[in-house]
Amino acid sequence: MKLVQRRIGLMFAVFLALLGCAALRAVWIGTVKAGTLGERAVQQQVEDLEITARRGTIFDRHGVELAVSEDAVTVFAHPFLIDDPGDVAARLAPLLGRPVNELIKKLGDRNSTFVYLRRKMDASLGHRIEEMHIEGIDTVVEAKRTYPQGHLAAQVLGTVGSENKGLSGLEYAREDQLGGDDGHRRVVKDALGEPVSLIETDRAQAGDDMRLTLDAAIQERTEAVLSEVGQTYTPAGATALVMDPRTGAILALANWPRVDANNVAGAPEYAQQNRAVQFNYEPGSTFKAFTIAGALEEKLITPDTQFAVPPTIQVADRVIGESHGGGGGTLTTADILAQSSNVGTVMIGLKLGATRFDRWVRRFGFAKPTGVDLPGEDRGIVLDVDDYSGSSIGNMPIGQGLSVTPVQMASAFTAIANGGLKRRPYIVEGDRRPPKRVISERTATQVSRMLEGVLSAGGTAQEAAVDGYTLAGKTGTAEKAENGTYSDTDFVA
Numbered sequence: 001m002k003l004v005q006r007r008i009g010l011m012f013a014v015f016l017a018l019l020g021c022a023a024l025r026a027v028w029i030g031t032v033k034a035g036t037l038g039e040r041a042v043q044q045q046v047e048d049l050e051i052t053a054r055r056g057t058i059f060d061r062h063g064v065e066l067a068v069s070e071d072a073v074t075v076f077a078h079p080f081l082i083d084d085p086g087d088v089a090a091r092l093a094p095l096l097g098r099p100v101n102e103l104i105k106k107l108g109d110r111n112s113t114f115v116y117l118r119r120k121m122d123a124s125l126g127h128r129i130e131e132m133h134i135e136g137i138d139t140v141v142e143a144k145r146t147y148p149q150g151h152l153a154a155q156v157l158g159t160v161g162s163e164n165k166g167l168s169g170l171e172y173a174r175e176d177q178l179g180g181d182d183g184h185r186r187v188v189k190d191a192l193g194e195p196v197s198l199i200e201t202d203r204a205q206a207g208d209d210m211r212l213t214l215d216a217a218i219q220e221r222t223e224a225v226l227s228e229v230g231q232t233y234t235p236a237g238a239t240a241l242v243m244d245p246r247t248g249a250i251l252a253l254a255n256w257p258r259v260d261a262n263n264v265a266g267a268p269e270y271a272q273q274n275r276a277v278q279f280n281y282e283p284g285s286t287f288k289a290f291t292i293a294g295a296l297e298e299k300l301i302t303p304d305t306q307f308a309v310p311p312t313i314q315v316a317d318r319v320i321g322e323s324h325g326g327g328g329g330t331l332t333t334a335d336i337l338a339q340s341s342n343v344g345t346v347m348i349g350l351k352l353g354a355t356r357f358d359r360w361v362r363r364f365g366f367a368k369p370t371g372v373d374l375p376g377e378d379r380g381i382v383l384d385v386d387d388y389s390g391s392s393i394g395n396m397p398i399g400q401g402l403s404v405t406p407v408q409m410a411s412a413f414t415a416i417a418n419g420g421l422k423r424r425p426y427i428v429e430g431d432r433r434p435p436k437r438v439i440s441e442r443t444a445t446q447v448s449r450m451l452e453g454v455l456s457a458g459g460t461a462q463e464a465a466v467d468g469y470t471l472a473g474k475t476g477t478a479e480k481a482e483n484g485t486y487s488d489t490d491f492v493a
Helices: 002-031 034-045 085-096 100-107 123-131 169-173 216-233 261-266 284-297 333-338 342-363 392-398 406-417 441-455
Strands: 046-051 065-077 115-121 137-146 183-189 195-202 238-243 250-256 306-309 312-315 318-321 329-332 478-482 485-492
Touching: 065 123, 085 100, 085 115, 085 123, 100 115, 115 123, 115 137, 123 137, 216 238, 216 250, 238 406, 284 333, 284 342, 284 392, 284 406, 284 441, 306 333, 306 342, 312 342, 312 392, 318 342, 318 392, 329 333, 333 342, 333 441, 342 392, 406 441
Parallel strands: none
Antiparallel strands: 046 183, 065 115, 065 137, 183 195, 238 250, 306 329, 312 318, 478 485
């Protein structure tokens, strides 16, 4: 009997000890660990997700889609809920396209409550991961930026980062319009981790669509021509603009080498540059049209004024000769422009003088940005008159000793092609601005007629003539400035 009572007493003592331990454990959990465990419980049952706003679509002038947003799946994990990181990593790696070791490192951090495994992946692969129902692995649908035309106008359109924000090009410059406002969603789950309610606490607002002045067909043809140039001459880079001088609307803006808009990061950095607005170069003979236009406006010459042009001319310490064969003889102003005579143009520049020449250079819009609605526009480099050297008035009238951008040149030539009215270039529909009169209609017509001679017999671009069309233009080649001198082998054409 005493033995039975003793055993009962011992069992009661053990029971009391266990009860005491449980009570102490409950107190410890309810006080010391209450905050941490409560937070984990909430994280397992309540999840706040950011909903990425769908970016606006970018169209060409005819409604062709150039940039769109489509559904993609983002996969993320709560590492503290994953018991076997190695097994989970091995199952997910083939679908995520990530190394197993990389995933193990992310999934094995027990102190981490949230980690992205892959952002904006193919929706079909994301859905396969959802169907695996792995504890601690979740997915959310996000908008992914894609460019259905591939390489077309890639440097113009730009790029979007993983956070759905524009990083370059129009995507960056028009972020306020295209980006929209992100929203937030709260998901409540039951004890088994199954969603029981979904509440949009802040609805995402999609970005606005944007229509460009670009014409996809003209853009594609322009890029094809540049590709032929690249394959034939292997230049460091090339750019081309097609612009309507009556409005300033840019119909095509191409750069070579081409870049895949869906994989810009895979292209070298120099190829990502939009050279039309960011490339500075000495324009060479294409600048002669503005020198002659200024002298016509000042009534110093007419298209028929004759010049006894020597083979060379000395300006201060520099002797300037012709870049083409021959040289010398009697030439009219029209001949000087058609044959791209360096010496004849310098003679006209000397008639203008430094002060008047500088005034016309700036009136045509050089030395300042055009204001085109593209990011990163350079302003070019033009010396102030006070900083001219003795030979500056010999160099600059023929397009050396100053630098411009391709879009500046295009904008300046609109004044000649549009009856003296210069248009600001623009690429987003609705950005058209009023014109500015630069030269008289009479002068613009005279220079245009003289530029037709460039493509006629005896001109420097007669091989570019097209039967049935009246064309006007100007060729130009400039030696590249390197280390304080001009290269004998590298040129901008």
